[in-house]
């Protein structure tokens with residue numbers, strides 16, 4: 235077997251999680267990651283460093299989303315229990331509010347597996363809130379967590395990494411030894427030759443990085459046309475992420491002072507202790523969630539690799555929207571499962 239038997243195109247959390255699942259199954263030394271951007275880079279075309287990030291009910295309520303969330307939560311919980319500081323993940327308390335009743339399927343599903351899940355009595359809900367829950371979430375320091383993943387993959391599992399932009403997904407088939415390519419290109423799947431999925435669209439979010447060491451809890455409010463959230467960033471010397479926006483189809487990298495004001499006024503109304511003189515706003519950022527109509531695509535296809543009639547197996551794993559950190563590991567397990575036979579044949 236060669237190091238390019240399996241190629242993962244993309245080094246956001248989705249590609250890194252796929253490489254991790256493959257490495258844990260014994261294919262680390264047979265896997266090469268190709269990506270234009272790697273952990274440590276920043277670009278509007280690289281979403282993962284801009285995430286909050288935590289586990290929340292922001293995801294959809296269809297069967298795929300519920301399953302990926304559940305698998306992702308179990309993985310993150312175990313990671314927080316054994317590798318929290320190295321992996322930049324941490325258990326913390328979370329409160330979520332909805333202005334309108336959420337889907338019962340979603341709440342039933344989450345209630346079954348979330349640690350310390352509790353419904354908030356109606357009389358204790360803030361004004362305008364229809365429903366609320368408390369539970370133990372996992373927070374991730376997104377830019378540091380992806381660095382951890384890359385380090386683990388290269389140093390512990392021997393995964394090879396090549397910084398390179400491909401113009402066509404078939405270029406992922408690096409040589410005749412490449413049997414399986416995973417497409418984990420996020421927003422790029424809309425225009426990338428060989429994929430060109432018109433269901434993909436960006437969902438822009440502006441966030442604020444604040445220093446607020448006195449804030450230890452996550453709070454989220456899901457409104458009809460807004461999302462407001464406070465996420466303490468683990469192992470960051472007291473930084474907190476304040477958000478946010480869910481702007482469908484908007485792709486600017488710019489940040490706007492009026493959006494900063496909106497975030498500050500909404501988060502402070504939700505969590506008044508943010509108004510303390512201890513809180514300092516450090517920066518505003520813009521990121522583009524890789525959304526897709528109908529939800530993420532995790533599926534396999536057999537394609538012609540070149541003009542010689544050679545066939546290759548392409549596994550798509552993109553369109554994670556606002557859930558790549560919470561659901562990415564679950565998506566990765568299922569993406570790898572689609573090629574269980576092909577992987578066995580490599581041995």
Ligand SMILES: Cc1cc2nc3c(=O)[nH]c(=O)nc-3n(C[C@H](O)[C@H](O)[C@H](O)COP(=O)(O)OP(=O)(O)OC[C@H]3O[C@@H](n4cnc5c(N)ncnc54)[C@H](O)[C@@H]3O)c2cc1C
Pocket residue numbers: 243244245246247248249268269270271272279280281282283284285286287288289398399400401418419420421422426438439440441477478520521522523524552553554555556557558559560561
């Ligand atoms: C403001 C904000 C807050 C968020 N909060 C959360 C949260 O709290 N919890 C959560 O779970 N998620 C959150 N998310 C969502 C999460 O960030 C995304 O779901 C996730 O980062 C998507 O990862 P990805 O790997 O699909 O894409 P990306 O991180 O964009 O990675 C794509 C990779 O593909 C590579 N690539 C693309 N095209 C090519 C090409 N042609 N050739 C070579 N390489 C290529 C890129 O260089 C990159 O390496 C948030 C997102 C934003 C913007």
